[in-house]
Structure formats: C-alpha cells, structure tokens
Amino acid sequence: MEFERSGPREILEWALKEFWPDIAMSTGFGASGMVLIHMVSQINPKMKIIFLDTGFHFKETLDFKDKVIEKYGVNIVEYKAQISKEELFKKISPHPYHDNPDQCCHINKVEPMKRAIQGLRAWISALRKDQSPTRSNIEILEEYEGNLVKINPLANWTQKEVWNYLYHHQVPYHPLHDQGYPSIGCEPCTQAVTEGAHERAGRWVGKGKLECGIHTFLKKVDTHDKTSVKKGG
Numbered sequence: 001m002e003f004e005r006s007g008p009r010e011i012l013e014w015a016l017k018e019f020w021p022d023i024a025m026s027t028g029f030g031a032s033g034m035v036l037i038h039m040v041s042q043i044n045p046k047m048k049i050i051f052l053d054t055g056f057h058f059k060e061t062l063d064f065k066d067k068v069i070e071k072y073g074v075n076i077v078e079y080k081a082q083i084s085k086e087e088l089f090k091k092i093s094p095h096p097y098h099d100n101p102d103q104c105c106h107i108n109k110v111e112p113m114k115r116a117i118q119g120l121r122a123w124i125s126a127l128r129k130d131q132s133p134t135r136s137n138i139e140i141l142e143e144y145e146g147n148l149v150k151i152n153p154l155a156n157w158t159q160k161e162v163w164n165y166l167y168h169h170q171v172p173y174h175p176l177h178d179q180g181y182p183s184i185g186c187e188p189c190t191q192a193v194t195e196g197a198h199e200r201a202g203r204w205v206g207k208g209k210l211e212c213g214i215h216t217f218l219k220k221v222d223t224h225d226k227t228s229v230k231k232g233g
C-alpha cells in the first residue's frame with residue numbers, strides 16, 4: 001500500500017483489516033481524534049479506543065466523551081494510574097503537575113498507556129505534522145521495537161483539513177475549541193492560546209514541555225524496508 005498517496009479512511013480500512021483484532025486507537029477527544037473516531041465508527045466501531053483518565057481532565061472533556069459514546073457507539077476503554085490521587089500527592093507534591101509534570105505524566109499517562117497497548121500489533125493515533133515542532137517528523141506508518149506498528153493516518157493533514165472534515169460530516173467537537181483551546185489535555189496543564197501560536201502552545205506553558213511522553217517512550221525501528229508491514233496491502 002502506498003501510504004503517502006492514500007487518504008486517512010483508506011489507511012484505517014487497511015490497518016483494521018491487516019491487524020484486527022490486535023489494533024487500537026488512542027484519543028483525548030481533540031479535533032483530529034474526532035475525525036478518526038468518526039471514520040472508525042463507520043468502519044469497525046468495535047475497535048478499542050484508549051482514553052487515559054488522568055483524573056485531571058476538564059469536566060467538558062468527560063462530558064464530551066459521554067456524548068461521543070452515545071452518538072457513535074464506539075468502544076472507549078479507559079485506563080488509569082495504578083496509584084490513587086492521595087498517593088500521587090504524597091509521592092510528588094500536592095500540585096504534581098506544577099512541581100514535577102514529567103513524573104505526573106509518567107504515572108498518569110505513560111504507564112497506563114504501556115498497559116493499554118500490551119499485546120497490540122498496531123496503535124492508531126491522530127498525530128499530525130503541523131501540530132507542533134515535536135511532531136513535524138512523524139510518518140504515516142512507524143515501526144517500533146516489540147513488533148508494534150504505529151499508524152498516523154492524519155500525519156499529512158493540516159488543521160484546516162481536519163476542520164473541513166468535521167464541518168462537512170457534521171461531527172461534534174470538543175466545546176473548548178471554541179474558547180481558544182486548539183489542543184486540550186489535563187486542566188492544570190492546558191491554556192488557551194493566542195491566534196497564530198502553534199496548536200500545542202497552550203500545553204505545559206512555561207515548563208519547556210510539549211509532549212506528555214506517550215508518543216515518545218517507544219523505541220523506533222529505523223528501517224526503510226517496510227515490506228513486512230506492507231505485505232497483503
């Protein structure tokens with residue numbers, strides 16, 4: 001399959017056929033994620049969609065998640081930290097997101113994500129190259145150690161294409177997008193941004209951090225020979 005010349009729906013259809021049932025998608029219910037959720041709901045709504053419940057989400061995110069499940073009947077599976085909030089506060093501080101956001105993200109996001117992708121052969125994400133400098137080099141298909149393939153069907157899409165899709169297909173979107181939040185994560189670590197800033201500029205402001213770690217903990221296999229993955233496509 002020629003990934004670079006294929007559209008996101010085509011890529012998703014291929015991936016679901018190739019890797020089912022060992023395939024899942026992750027989302028935080030942002031605009032790009034909604035494009036893929038809409039497509040997945042039409043291709044195979046049984047596919048696991050991973051949501052990391054950090055305990056620090058905006059109420060709007062949790063309400064929107066329920067709305068999406070009701071509208072599309074998709075299979076959202078939630079993962080949480082293995083320790084309680086009280087233990088987290090004791091371990092780091094009463095404000096873990098301010099005092100040690102890397103450790104807070106590790107406990108609430110990275111470790112649960114590692115559990116969520118255990119046993120999978122393919123992981124679909126809604127990352128796009130134009131979202132931030134940290135994502136400009138992503139590829140549609142990436143191979144990682146442990147025989148895991150990560151698929152970014154929207155890697156080459158722009159923010160404009162995402163919004164065109166949502167409007168055209170009348171897909172609901174997170175209410176905070178209309179209040180200046182192009183990217184929405186945990187409430188203590190997300191701010192509205194000024195016009196012209198990159199999409200993730202409101203995340204961990206002042207902390208020198210643009211990623212929580214779930215998209216960076218895996219070790220990439222550097223290969224140009226992807227015939228093993230392309231076989232059958």
Ligand code: SF4
Nearest residue numbers: 101104105108186189
């Ligand atoms: S985004 Fe903030 S609150 Fe959420 S897990 Fe990371 S540091 Fe903690």
